[in-house]
Amino acid sequence: MKPFRAAIVGTGNIARRHAESLRRIAEETGEVALVAAADTDPDRLAAFTAEFGIEAGYADAEALFAGTEADLVHICTPPGAHVPVALAALEAGSHVVVEKPATLTLAEFDRLIEAEKQTGRYVATVSQHRFGSGALRIRELLRSGIAGRPLLALCNTTWFRDQAYFDVEWRGRWDTEGGGPTMGHGIHQIDLMLSILGEWTSVSALARQQARVMETEDLSLAHVEFAGGAVASVVNSILSPREESYLRFDFEHATVELTHLYGYTDADWRVTPAPGHEEEVTAAWAAGPSQVRSEHLAQFREVVRALRDGTAPPVSTSDARPTLQLIAGIYASAFTRSAVRPGDLGPESPFYRFMQGAGPVW
Template sequence: MSVKSVKPLRTAIVGAGNIARRHAESLQQIAEESGEVELVAAVDTDPGRLADFAAAFSIGGYADTGDLLAAEQVDLVHVCTPPGAHTGPAIAALKAGAHVVLEKPATLTLAEFDRLVAAERATGRYVATVSQHRFGSGVQRLRGLLDSGAAGRPLLALCDTTWYRDQAYFDVEWRGRWDTEGGGPTMGHGIHQIDTMLSVLGPWASVSAVARRQARDTETEDVSLAHVAFDNGAIASVVNSVVSPREESYLRFDFEFATVEVRHLYGYTDTDWTLTAAPGHEEPVTSAWEAGPASIRSEHLAQFREIVRALREGGAPPVTTTDARRTLHLVAGIYASAFGRTPVAAGDLGPDSPHYTLMQGAGPVW
């Protein structure tokens, strides 16, 4: 494939762990396709891991973000550190004039996220949060179906992340802790499905939830369940678990005239989706669904292509800080309701709420 004659976006990755490799592979594929990005460097505090990563992708390596920003002119920085180490590198990159892509969860608290928003506004740079499931053709078709009116009003949704992580997974020092991960499966695992649900149903109004530590020795929950009401009148059941041996990510949306479902684990294709039209509505529902795009897997590559396109056009890349904050806001609401043992409205989570500065607030009593 011919590569366009363009000045590439010089890109660096902070953090050289497993997820960073997915970022690097996706960026290099875009470079091969269009020449619009160039991966130039990586940062990691572990010299051996950094050396392996830099050698694998033929790029430079730096011990910290400050060294990188002092030595390299970069346009885009991908932050792939553990969640508790996102904000510092992101704000440093913004102040240096680079745009930022953050792995999810973007920050550990709403207060920290709002610091990021303030830095974004002050610098005129953009922050995008990785939310790859929004970009597969299935979710794009789903939003198109809703926008067309053929499906009618959204009524009910199911949003289940039932995964399995054994105790050894949580024995890694930074896992299962409020100060490094910001929460358990609600924050670190189910957030992917929660984000997809919100991208379809829009702003939430209230939540009533429970959280439990059922089987794992952690500071955080290993299971949560929530009932969520939305501004548009829809309601949803949300389940997040890391104690479920049969693993599945499941989303179901019931509209007036159609049910749309997807079952997958870490990424879907078109074959993972099921469309069921209500009797008498088969033709308009099917036509609206089939009018959407096809054959786009929900993966980092799909979102990164859209980020590059948006930056090339001078606009805000998806997913914006407004989008990402809505997702983090609902996670905070689930914890606030579960630990306060009371329903929580969206407006209850301002700076005066203990869950604004700490996801766990005063903390659970297990």
């Protein structure tokens, strides 16, 4: 079988992870080949194509789509460029893997879904923390019934970014990033939490400009309710000198905790069975998948597998949309000072077209 031909648009920081992961899969299975890259910065492009031995380099995405037929286009530009590049890639006949956040608004996200339908090609959003073995284990613990019902979750992204971080012109702005730490940083933990707890039904939140000079919030707090009855507290901050990514799930029969920063291994998970459930919980956890780090490589292996099988690569648009919708709900609740349900965020809502709605209102 011929390898899938992959291309990368945007050759900055995160693009290296994409290229390294694709190289590794090429070595493991020969199922993918990284054949082209594009960047509007010629120096970055030249360094990147040289480092990864990529045969074709282009000054922009349009030139790439005109010059190279790609099965798969990885979009690693700043968020504001994701949608135009994704739409052009779908039009050119390629499937898309787009970095988080896939789009700046729900309206844009729905344009991608529409374009998927029209072109018969797929859009996958990068959300690597869904793919580590710990995430697979916790889902299995829940599915098997051994964990019991989910009751309570804590979802903290307490990171630190100094003022200089926001000197980069696309950071900390609604029109280029779609929000602050809720959208740009907490999205990973929020997405992992939703992938485990399922459909959310209501959110009450506040957002603050507490310390940084920027357009967006620098912290947000939210209470979320789920269809299954669980409730969660979500904190997103870039003001926290002791940085941590922390998820805690209190199920009826076990507490499962994850403490890490930008990626986890099995050692970052802790399971505490409830009294009377020690043996069952401990045995089920130990028997689950192991030794897969939560990194791009783990997700891209599944993407290539799905392409081979002709199915939608993960994380599909239907799986990724609830995460963006909850983030829109956090902003809507914070800026309207009221609880928000998913049904409040349809096309008639100002928060459908702009994450800050008609606000922000501080």
